[in-house]
Amino acid sequence: MTNQKQPQHSFSDQVLSWYDIHARTLPWRSKPGVRPTPYHVWLSEIMLQQTTVATVGPYFEKFLQAWPTVGHMAAAPLDDILTAWAGLGYYARARNLHKCAISVQRDFAGIFPQTRDELLSLPGIGPYTAAAISSIAFDQPEAVVDGNIERILARIYRITEPLPGAKKTITKRAEELTPSTRAGDYAQALMDIGATICTPRNPKCEACPISGSCAANEKLDMETFPVKAPKKIKPTRRAFILWLETDDGSVLLRRRDEKGLLGGMMEFPSTSWQAEEVTTEEALARFSDHLSADASFLEKDMVRHTFTHFHLHLRPLQLPVSKEMFADMPNIIWVKPENFSNYALPTLMTKVVKSVQQGQGNLL
DNA sequence: AAGTCGGGGTG
C-alpha cells in the first residue's frame, strides 16, 4: 500500500458497509453502537480458539450464568471451571482462563486492560486474541488475523507461500488494510465473511462484498488458497481402559496430571497408550495388585477417538471390585454414574461410559 | 520452525 489518502470507498469501507447490513447476531456481540462488555469478549474469544461458533454458544451462556463477572470466575475453584469446560476440548484454555481471571482481578483491579501489549501478557491470550479484544472491546486499531482472515487475504492477494510461513506476509497485509476506527467491527465482518461466504471449499463469491478486490476470484482458483504445508499422518495408539465398579454401583475415577493431554481432567484408569497391541491378560496383569486372580469381567465395544496428532482405540473392561483393594491408588474417587455430570470428564471418557452402559459385552 | 493440545462439522 502507499501512504496516499485512501479512496472514499476503500476496502475497509466496503467491508464495514456489508457488516452494517449482514452482521450475524451472536450471544457475545452487543447491539450496534453499544460497546460490548470486555469480560464477554474475552470469554468468547478464548472459547472460540479453534472452536466453531455453534459449539461455543451453550458453553458461553453456561459460564456467564455461573460466573457473571471476572471477579466471580477468579474466586472459583479450578475444578469447577474444568467441569464446566468438559467437552469443549483444549483444556489448557480452561486452566489459563482461570489464571487470567485471577491476574485481571489481582493485577488490574478486575478491569481488563485495553492495549494489545498488556493483553498479550495475560495467560491464554496470544497475538490473535490480544488484537481481537483490543479492537472489539476497546475500538483500538489493531490488526486481527485468525484462520478466516488468513484465508480471505491469501485469496485476495493469491499468496503462494504456504502457511504457516506466510503468516508474516499475511499479517503485514492485514495491518495495511485495517481501518483506524471500527477495527473491531471490520475484523468481525471479515470473520463473518470467512465463515459464511469465503469458506474453505465452495466459496460463495457471488455473495461476497469484496470479490471485486479478489485476485483468486478473478482467476477462478479460490480453493487453491491458502496454500498449506503438508501434514503428518496420525499414528494409532491402543490401550485397555478399566470400568471398576463396586457392589454399591460406584465407579473409580482418577484425576490426570495437570500438564499435558487432558490435563487436570478425570479419567478411568487404563494401560499405557501405545502403538503395540496388548493382550487382555497383559492388561489385567498391569493391575494385578488391585484385582483378585479369578476376577470375571466383561469386554465392551471398542471406543475410537481422534486427537490432534494420533488416533486412539480403547477397549473397555468392566470388572467388579472392592474399594479396599484400591486404597493405595492416588488421586482417585468413587462416583456413581448418575453423578458423572458433576465431574470433569472429557468427551473421550463419556464415550467409554456409553460403551459400558450399552449392550451386553463379552463375558470372559 | 515444529510439536503438543480436543472435539465436532463438513465434503
Place this chain on the structure above:
DNA sequence: CACCCAGACTT
C-alpha cells in the same frame, strides 16, 4: 476418510 475451525504454548 481428511480437512477445517475467532490459536496458544512449549521446545
